[in-house]
Amino acid sequence: MHSYPTKLFAVCGVFLFCCQFVVAQNGSRITAPQVPCSETADAVAGIYTDHNQTKYPTSLKGTAAEKAAILKTLIAIEKLEESSRRDFKLTGCAARVSFSRTSNSNYGKLNVAGYGYQLGVYQYVCHVTEHLPKIVDEYRTVMRVDINPFIFIGAKAGGIGEFSVTGQLRYEIPVEARMGANFESDRKNSPSKVSQYISESIMLTGRSNNYKNKHADFLKIINGDGFTENWLRGDRYDQRRPDAYKWIDRRYLITRPGVPLLIPVSRKQYLEDMLEYLEIEKANFNFAHDKLTKDVANETADWAVKKRALLEADRQAYPKLYEAKKAKLKELLSAKKEDWLQKPAVVDNDNKTYDANKRLENLGQFYDEEGEYSSALYVLNPAYFTSTNGQTTKPLFMEVQFRYELGKDEGFSARLFQNFLENFDLAALRKMLD
Numbered sequence: 001m002h003s004y005p006t007k008l009f010a011v012c013g014v015f016l017f018c019c020q021f022v023v024a025q026n027g028s029r030i031t032a033p034q035v036p037c038s039e040t041a042d043a044v045a046g047i048y049t050d051h052n053q054t055k056y057p058t059s060l061k062g063t064a065a066e067k068a069a070i071l072k073t074l075i076a077i078e079k080l081e082e083s084s085r086r087d088f089k090l091t092g093c094a095a096r097v098s099f100s101r102t103s104n105s106n107y108g109k110l111n112v113a114g115y116g117y118q119l120g121v122y123q124y125v126c127h128v129t130e131h132l133p134k135i136v137d138e139y140r141t142v143m144r145v146d147i148n149p150f151i152f153i154g155a156k157a158g159g160i161g162e163f164s165v166t167g168q169l170r171y172e173i174p175v176e177a178r179m180g181a182n183f184e185s186d187r188k189n190s191p192s193k194v195s196q197y198i199s200e201s202i203m204l205t206g207r208s209n210n211y212k213n214k215h216a217d218f219l220k221i222i223n224g225d226g227f228t229e230n231w232l233r234g235d236r237y238d239q240r241r242p243d244a245y246k247w248i249d250r251r252y253l254i255t256r257p258g259v260p261l262l263i264p265v266s267r268k269q270y271l272e273d274m275l276e277y278l279e280i281e282k283a284n285f286n287f288a289h290d291k292l293t294k295d296v297a298n299e300t301a302d303w304a305v306k307k308r309a310l311l312e313a314d315r316q317a318y319p320k321l322y323e324a325k326k327a328k329l330k331e332l333l334s335a336k337k338e339d340w341l342q343k344p345a346v347v348d349n350d351n352k353t354y355d356a357n358k359r360l361e362n363l364g365q366f367y368d369e370e371g372e373y374s375s376a377l378y379v380l381n382p383a384y385f386t387s388t389n390g391q392t393t394k395p396l397f398m399e400v401q402f403r404y405e406l407g408k409d410e411g412f413s414a415r416l417f418q419n420f421l422e423n424f425d426l427a428a429l430r431k432m433l434d
Contacts, residue, residue, distance in 0.1 A: 032133035041124035041133035046090030092412030155199035158348030173284035199375035224255030245407035265377035268341035
């Protein structure tokens with residue numbers, strides 16, 4: 001059952017708390033057609049408003065040229081959606097378009113504008129006492145097209161980040177660059193290679209909870225092939241109640257064909273990257289250790305005396321760990337055969353252990369596939385993210401989202417989604433990447 005504030009309405013005999021009028025950007029209000037209804041308003045004629053009559057004010061930030069280019073792309077997407085409904089009768093809802101400008105997306109050396117199209121679908125409900133349709137104030141069904149969407153970077157591969165030396169104190173250190181005066185500049189302009197890793201689970205978050213086919217769904221995403229679904233309500237594996245309410249988020253990634261968004265990190269690359277990181281870890285350990293030592297230098301309480309002793313023990317133990325890790329990394333790189341080194345790097349997650357000695361033991365241990373406590377490592381594919389020749393608004397790839405509802409009271413959503421499946425031209429979106 002949906003829960004909405006303010007007034008009581010009925011949908012197919014189920015009482016729901018709901019809604020205020022939907023207010024357009026220009027201050028006018030749109031209301032559902034004032035025709036009599038009984039229990040449900042699903043058959044009442046729908047309302048569609050384009051980007052010129054949005055529910056909330058929108059702003060496309062950027063230079064005049066950037067805003068013009070963004071608007072041109074978004075209007076083209078709007079026209080595609082409108083064309084997909086040319087023979088479709090919208091009923092039971094108000095469908096409202098809005099445009100948005102998100103923050104810039106960084107794909108390695110490329111920095112491009114992020115922006116998006118949205119069609120929010122607001123259900124009609126039938127007022128219990130007035131027997132007239134009203135528009136629910138919030139949507140659950142929505143279609144979005146995000147241009148240059150954000151890719152989260154920072155899979156915490158085992159052996160990096162926070163750690164303890166002798167098991168008593170834990171050192172929280174950044175992995176991107178050496179701490180100090182140049183940290184922010186280095187983190188932004190020349191971050192460590194290990195800090196740029198992406199895992200399968202990162203790419204699947206919010207896009208798929210199909211745990212039985214995780215890797216297959218991941219490949220769909222990075223190759224722009226097919227769709228994935230994240231079930232927000234209901235159970236994809238239990239279909240005993242076909243009429244039960246289901247709320248499902250479907251995603252399509254629109255990419256240039258033949259070139260994956262990500263490429264796997266080889267074991268060789270991982271080991272070489274770890275050698276680079278080891279120098280960052282050493283510098284950051286010393287930086288953090290010096291600060292902790294300074295913080296307790298003038299304290300005389302028993303706890304401070306104990307902490308100074310622990311810090312001294314760590315200071316003496318860490319150089320041995322550093323040398324042992326460095327030697328092990330070099331030995332693996334020189335002793336292992338090339339076919340072993342070229343296999344994908346699947347490693348423990350960083351939170352499997354914070355004990356530096358256990359991390360040393362695990363160094364060089366790889367798995368065949370990503371699991372609950374391990375990550376398959378990837379990086380952005382430089383062959384995909386090539387120069388935009390200064391076109392900061394150029395679409396590099398897109399993500400189409402259709403969040404739809406199924407159930408006895410959600411006919412409006414099911415019909416719109418089915419029309420999308422049959423008539424929306426995803427290939428036309430791909431042509432926009434040319």
